[in-house]
Amino acid sequence: MKFKLLYFASLRDRAGRDAEAVESQAADPRALYAEVDARHGLGLAPERLRVAVNGQFATWDRALADGDEVVFLPPVSGG
Amino acid sequence: MKFKLLYFASLRDRAGRDAEAVESQAADPRALYAEVDARHGLGLAPERLRVAVNGQFATWDRALADGDEVVFLPPVSGG
Amino acid sequence: MSGAFDLSDAPLDLAALAGALDSASAGACVTFEGRVRNHNEGKPVVRLAYQAYAALARAEGERIVAEAHERYAIEHAACVHRVGTLAIGDVAVWVGASAAHRDAAFAACRYVIDEIKRRVPIWKNEFYADGESGWLHPDGTPVDDGAAR
Amino acid sequence: MSGAFDLSDAPLDLAALAGALDSASAGACVTFEGRVRNHNEGKPVVRLAYQAYAALARAEGERIVAEAHERYAIEHAACVHRVGTLAIGDVAVWVGASAAHRDAAFAACRYVIDEIKRRVPIWKNEFYADGESGWLHPDGTPVDDGAAR
Numbered sequence: 001m002k003f004k005l006l007y008f009a010s011l012r013d014r015a016g017r018d019a020e021a022v023e024s025q026a027a028d029p030r031a032l033y034a035e036v037d038a039r040h041g042l043g044l045a046p047e048r049l050r051v052a053v054n055g056q057f058a059t060w061d062r063a064l065a066d067g068d069e070v071v072f073l074p075p076v077s078g079g
Numbered sequence: 080m081k082f083k084l085l086y087f088a089s090l091r092d093r094a095g096r097d098a099e100a101v102e103s104q105a106a107d108p109r110a111l112y113a114e115v116d117a118r119h120g121l122g123l124a125p126e127r128l129r130v131a132v133n134g135q136f137a138t139w140d141r142a143l144a145d146g147d148e149v150v151f152l153p154p155v156s157g158g
Numbered sequence: 159m160s161g162a163f164d165l166s167d168a169p170l171d172l173a174a175l176a177g178a179l180d181s182a183s184a185g186a187c188v189t190f191e192g193r194v195r196n197h198n199e200g201k202p203v204v205r206l207a208y209q210a211y212a213a214l215a216r217a218e219g220e221r222i223v224a225e226a227h228e229r230y231a232i233e234h235a236a237c238v239h240r241v242g243t244l245a246i247g248d249v250a251v252w253v254g255a256s257a258a259h260r261d262a263a264f265a266a267c268r269y270v271i272d273e274i275k276r277r278v279p280i281w282k283n284e285f286y287a288d289g290e291s292g293w294l295h296p297d298g299t300p301v302d303d304g305a306a307r
Numbered sequence: 308m309s310g311a312f313d314l315s316d317a318p319l320d321l322a323a324l325a326g327a328l329d330s331a332s333a334g335a336c337v338t339f340e341g342r343v344r345n346h347n348e349g350k351p352v353v354r355l356a357y358q359a360y361a362a363l364a365r366a367e368g369e370r371i372v373a374e375a376h377e378r379y380a381i382e383h384a385a386c387v388h389r390v391g392t393l394a395i396g397d398v399a400v401w402v403g404a405s406a407a408h409r410d411a412a413f414a415a416c417r418y419v420i421d422e423i424k425r426r427v428p429i430w431k432n433e434f435y436a437d438g439e440s441g442w443l444h445p446d447g448t449p450v451d452d453g454a455a456r
Contacts, residue, residue: 008358009430010442022341055362071360077443078388079341079400079420087209087292088281134213150211156294157239158192158251158271158279171324182395185344195334241449268413
């Protein structure tokens, strides 16, 4: 399946990009994060992140579908 | 002794004036209020008022001196 | 602390008031505006007038702002209260507080408006659509209504 | 509710924002401004930059303002958050709430800023006087500082 990933904040710095297209067999965000973390060394354990799929907050074991936009969200610090 | 009285809000309406010079032997604000209430029918019991003497909050049994400015203050409603 | 509390018989310049709270170290600024509502206790209000015992009002207002500085870690606080005749929507009272953190700014702003309403010798006379008017209690009920509430 | 929450890459027009809270029946208006401070955790800050996941930030921001309407008896509420590079003193986030009574206006304003800081996907990168920079946690501590606090 093909996924579109967006990176923000420290994950963007570590990945060295703000977006990437990824080809993966990951069934859920947990498996997908393990893959990209292994490749980029993102530096944050998944317990410290939230995940969004197609612009909405999602659970780590949500089933992914081809074409999904997946975003791993570092702890927020707006305001 | 001579006192200067100022009137505000409903007391001003009842007294029909915003200030008056009063000649009185009243020893404290309590006695002075009884006199002016009897004359003007001010309509508020002293328990519902505060009193100020010479621009500062005062007690009802404070000794008055010749020339004092005495103000009986209805319940406030600013804001 | 000069000008921490003031009375004004002219419309308030809110931008100028807020500007006085600026500080490079203040991360949080909270303001409160009290405006003339078009109703009170179910009666339509057309305008209102404030009377103040000016000398004591200024002294007590300054005291309240000073207390806010003692109680909360704020950088600036100020309050201005209108006197005279106001129309619906006019700002009757403005309070602002700035601080490094928002807890202190919110608490100080709330403290000042609560104490102003409780302690400062200012009186509100509401004029109703039916031609009547009446002086108000701090809780918004009429002074001349003898019944306890 | 359109425009109840927005992101802006340009300086905020505070007067225009406050004007949107006006209502003839609103007696109380509370605003919060979060400004860029010149220090954090004891380090001098020279500027900062905000990144946002814009689509989700807008949706979550609108949800928070809608929650404020459900929880408190308010007439209007709104919030705008800056993105991009800001200088010391710039307003980074503005929240306003109006209501018939001040309890609701204070509570709603506080609710919105607290939830915005907790839930909306916006990240702050501080640039320090020593040339370093760092992404921040919600509590203002650095993300990359491994030690628990």
